[in-house]
Amino acid sequence: xxxxxxxxxxxxxxxxxxxxxxxxxxxxxxxxxxxxxxxxxxxxxxxxxxxxxxxxxxxxxxxxxxxxxxxxxxxxxxxxxxxxxxxxxxxxxxxxxxxxxxxxxxxxxxxxxxxxxxxxxxxxxxxxxxxxxxxxxxxxxxxxxxxxxxxxxxxxxxxxxxxxxxxxxxxxxxxxxxxxxxxxxxxxxxxxxxxxxxxxxxxxxxx
Amino acid sequence: xxxxxxxxxxxxxxxxxxxxxxxxxxxxxxxxxxxxxxxxxxxxxxxxxxxxxxxxxxxxxxxxxxxxxxxxxxxxxxxxxxxxxxxxxxxxxxxxxxxxxxxxxxxxxxxxxxxxxxxxxxxxxxxxxxxxxxxxxxxxxxxxxxxxxxxxxxxxxxxxxxxxxxxxxxxxxxxxxxxxxxxxxxxxxxxxxxxxxxxxxxxxxxxxxxxxxxxxxxxxxxxxxxxxxxxxxxxxxxxxxxxxxxxxxxxxxxxxxxxxxxxxxxxxxxxxxxxxxxxxxxxxxxxxxxxxxxxxxxxxxxxxxxxxxxxxxxxxxxxxxxxxxxxxxxxxxxxxxxxxxxxxxxxxxxxxxxxxxxxxxxxxxxx
Numbered sequence: 331x332x333x334x335x336x337x338x339x340x341x342x343x344x345x346x347x348x349x350x351x352x353x354x355x356x357x358x359x360x361x362x363x364x365x366x367x368x369x370x371x372x373x374x375x376x377x378x379x380x381x382x383x384x385x386x387x388x389x390x391x392x393x394x395x396x397x398x399x400x401x402x403x404x405x406x407x408x409x410x411x412x413x414x415x416x417x418x419x420x421x422x423x424x425x426x427x428x429x430x431x432x433x434x435x436x437x438x439x440x441x442x443x444x445x446x447x448x449x450x451x452x453x454x455x456x457x458x459x460x461x462x463x464x465x466x467x468x469x470x471x472x473x474x475x476x477x478x479x480x481x482x483x484x485x486x487x488x489x490x491x492x493x494x495x496x497x498x499x500x501x502x503x504x505x506x507x508x509x510x511x512x513x514x515x516x517x518x519x520x521x522x523x524x525x526x527x528x529x530x531x532x533x534x535x536x537x
Numbered sequence: 538x539x540x541x542x543x544x545x546x547x548x549x550x551x552x553x554x555x556x557x558x559x560x561x562x563x564x565x566x567x568x569x570x571x572x573x574x575x576x577x578x579x580x581x582x583x584x585x586x587x588x589x590x591x592x593x594x595x596x597x598x599x600x601x602x603x604x605x606x607x608x609x610x611x612x613x614x615x616x617x618x619x620x621x622x623x624x625x626x627x628x629x630x631x632x633x634x635x636x637x638x639x640x641x642x643x644x645x646x647x648x649x650x651x652x653x654x655x656x657x658x659x660x661x662x663x664x665x666x667x668x669x670x671x672x673x674x675x676x677x678x679x680x681x682x683x684x685x686x687x688x689x690x691x692x693x694x695x696x697x698x699x700x701x702x703x704x705x706x707x708x709x710x711x712x713x714x715x716x717x718x719x720x721x722x723x724x725x726x727x728x729x730x731x732x733x734x735x736x737x738x739x740x741x742x743x744x745x746x747x748x749x750x751x752x753x754x755x756x757x758x759x760x761x762x763x764x765x766x767x768x769x770x771x772x773x774x775x776x777x778x779x780x781x782x783x784x785x786x787x788x789x790x791x792x793x794x795x796x797x798x799x800x801x802x803x804x805x806x807x808x809x810x811x812x813x814x815x816x817x818x819x820x821x822x823x824x825x826x827x828x829x830x831x832x833x834x835x836x837x838x839x840x841x842x843x844x845x846x847x848x849x850x851x852x853x854x855x856x857x858x859x860x861x862x863x864x865x866x867x868x869x870x871x872x873x874x875x876x877x878x879x880x881x882x883x884x885x886x887x888x889x890x891x892x893x894x895x896x897x898x899x900x901x902x903x904x
Contacts, residue, residue: 340598347617367618369626371605375613376592379601381626392635398706399723400714416723418730420706421811425821426631430622437811441734511596520627 333408334451334473335495335522336482337502338382341512342489345370345380349481349490353384356452356480357469363433365449366481382481382490385410385431385449386521393423393432393448407473408495409451414467419443428520451492452479495522621814634821638828646832647708653836657843660772667774667849669864677860678877680781686859688750692743695736700835702729707828737805744798754781755790760872781873785844793837800830 345368353359353366366384387410394402394410401416402423412423421443424432434443445467454471457464464471472480482492491498499515506513604611605626616624681689705713705726714722761784764777768785771777782790804827808820846853851865866874 350618362620364618364620364623367616367623369614369616369624371601371611371626372613373615377601383626392631395639396635398710399726400710400719401723413719416719418706418723418727420730421820422824425817425824426635428627428629428631430625430628430817437814439810439812440738441730441809441811443811512598514598514602516602517627 331406332494332496334387334453334493335408335498335518336384336386336451336479337491337498337518338516339489339491339502339505339512340379340381340514340516341505341509342487343368343380343382344487344489346486348484348486349382352480352484353449356472358465359447359469360435363435363447365431365433365447367430381516382485383429383431383517384481385427385451386429386517387449387451388521389523392426392428396422396426398422403456405453407451407453409453409473411450411453411455411468412446412448413456414445414447417445419445421446423448429517449479452477622816628817630818630821634825637825642825642828642832643707643711646828647711649832649836650704650839653839657839657848661843661847664772664774666847667772669850669862669868670774670776671864671868673862673864676863678863678866678874679859680855680861680866681859683859685750686856688743688746689856692740692747695740695743696838698732698736699740700831700838702726702733703831704835705729706733707832734809737802737809741802741806744794744802747794747798751782751790751794754873755787757784757787761787776868776871778872779870781870781876783870785840789837789841793834793841797830797834797837801827801834804830 347368350364350366350368354364357365359365366382368380368382370378370380372378387408389408391402391404391410393412394400394404397412398420399416399418401414402410402412404410419434419442421432421434421441423446424430424434431448433447434445435447436442436444450468450471452470452472454460454464454474455468457467459471459474470480472478477483479492482490485491491501502515605614606629614624614626622628706729709722709726713725717725758780760778760780764771764779764784767775767777771783771785777783804823807815807823808827811820844852845856849869851861852869855861855865863874866877
């Protein structure tokens with residue numbers, strides 16, 4: 331099975347926020363929740379670079395490790411998903427995540443955050459594929475339709491790549507060899523640097 | 538590697554300042570070259586070193602990516618997404634927090650509570666309840682007013698609720714989840730988390746009122762040191778002189794209620810109100826302190842609960858009904874007993890008690 335990975339090419343990203351818009355549109359995400367965001371480094375200075383970042387679906391996912399109710403699971407394709415029915419909205423995944431991926435619909439007093447929401451790699455959730463419940467909670471399940479994540483598909487400069495990690499790495503390697511610079515695979519060391527610690531489980535393993 | 542970015546950034550800034558100021562020092566008597574003017578301008582505008590390096594070393598991205606780990610300390614790091622710390626591309630502290638929480642706090646904290654519980658159980662099995670030596674007189678002394686009792690039990694119920702829900706959130710995944718399964722455990726933890734978050738502020742108020750209410754008789758006296766030295770005698774049921782509260786109760790008041798109570802209250806409020814926009818680092822630090830203090834608080838509370846219920850005859854009645862028998866007061870808190878007797882104008886202790894009048898029970902209640 332392919333290991334799904336995201337890669338953002340900082341030499342190509344032009345901070346158009348097309349990926350952010352595509353994500354919001356595809357999954358009909360409520361206001362205030364941003365599964366994906368673009369961060370610009372050295373904004374307005376020589377050498378400005380932008381990176382589109384969302385959940386990187388880490389190998390040794392910190393969110394998964396700290397969740398008090400163990401609501402996360404990993405698909406056979408390495409996609410980190412979670413069960414919103416189990417989520418207690420404590421925010422621990424948000425403390426632990428290096429990428430700031432976990433989002434909460436509220437940040438109310440008395441810790442009323444609501445159920446955590448994050449990038450699913452367009453792979454839905456534990457509900458039945460393409461069901462109304464799955465779409466409402468997790469958004470569209472494009473992987474089950476045989477498609478890749480909407481953000482990467484919509485990227486105007488193809489800076490954001492999402493899919494089989496080996497294919498993504500091949501594309502990037504070719505680019506680096508051609509242009510002779512910009513070989514920094516941003517975030518991969520943090521996200522995939524550690525060996526897999528948990529056996530992938532089928533989506534319906536819990537609840 | 539994870540703890541160093543702040544220092545690394547500071548060191549780089551110092552070096553950059555030194556390097557930038559050196560040519561200026563030499564250039565004071567001669568005209569500045571355009572490069573020097575550019576460097577000086579960049580120094581004044583506070584642009585980071587990467588921007589300058591981009592001109593001289595366009596292909597060297599390594600320092601650039603290292604600086605990304607400095608997070609929002611980089612003023613030129615922006616995003617269109619509104620919110621707290623959304624311009625931070627990567628945060629290192631989460632990994633440290635994860636290791637501390639999932640490591641020592643869960644492992645040692647869990648075993649601390651278990652060992653404390655087992656130690657008390659073992660002691661009870663070994664020594665049993667500490668009984669009164671003399672028969673009860675039937676005359677009672679008021680130990681706790683109704684305000685003190687209402688406050689105590691409100692705090693106690695809040696404490697137990699917080700402790701149980703806290704145990705669910707910290708250890709439940711390893712201990713309770715395997716027993717109940719995902720759905721039931723999650724439902725219980727959702728209830729527990731909301732109880733924790735709503736009862737927490739009540740506990741903060743109770744803690745402050747507890748301190749104000751009970752501080753008067755909890756100041757450390759000379760005889761408390763004697764009591765501490767003779768704690769073994771106390772546990773064997775021998776007589777050790779004490780004031781209204783013995784040194785053990787004073788330790789619980791100062792270390793438990795006051796110190797740990799204030800620590801868990803302050804850190805708990807940081808965690809309970811994310812609407813004030815505090816960052817992740819504040820919450821990670823607050824969470825670590827909160828968990829460490831709470832685990833210690835729970836372990837200490839087991840001792841207090843034990844001696845207040847099954848460990849010591851008559852102590853539960855004191856907080857339940859507010860009164861204690863004169864024999865209990867004399868055997869456990871004789872200095873306090875003498876004070877009460879002196880205030881009442883009765884006979885000094887040690888003398889054979891007067892035959893109890895029929896109305897003494899009523900008198901006791903009225904005091």
